Amino acid sequence: MEDQHENSSKTAIExxxxxxxxxxxxxxxxxxxxxxxxxxxxxxxxxxxAVITLVIAYFIFM
Incomplete structure (x- = not known):
């Protein structure tokens, strides 16, 4: 980011x-x-x- 950029994270605390x-x-x-x-x-x-549960359910009901 540039120092002049609006809302820059490099801007110091106001x-x-x-x-x-x-x-x-x-x-x-x-x-x-x-x-x-x-x-x-x-x-x-x-x-x-949730992803692990869905993968297990997919293999069981496939």
């Missing part, structure tokens, strides 16, 4: 929004937000189990 309205950085809260809902890992395992 401290003076009025001075950078054309390309503001993320707020401090957005960067430091705690991930307390680890749904990603749960969905990953549910999909793996």
């Amino acid at each position: 401290t003076d929004y009025s001075a950078h309205q054309d390309n503001p950085g993320p707020s401090k809260e957005a960067v430091e937000e705690k991930d307390d809902r680890s749904v990603g890992n749960t969905i990953k395992w549910v999909i793996v189990i």
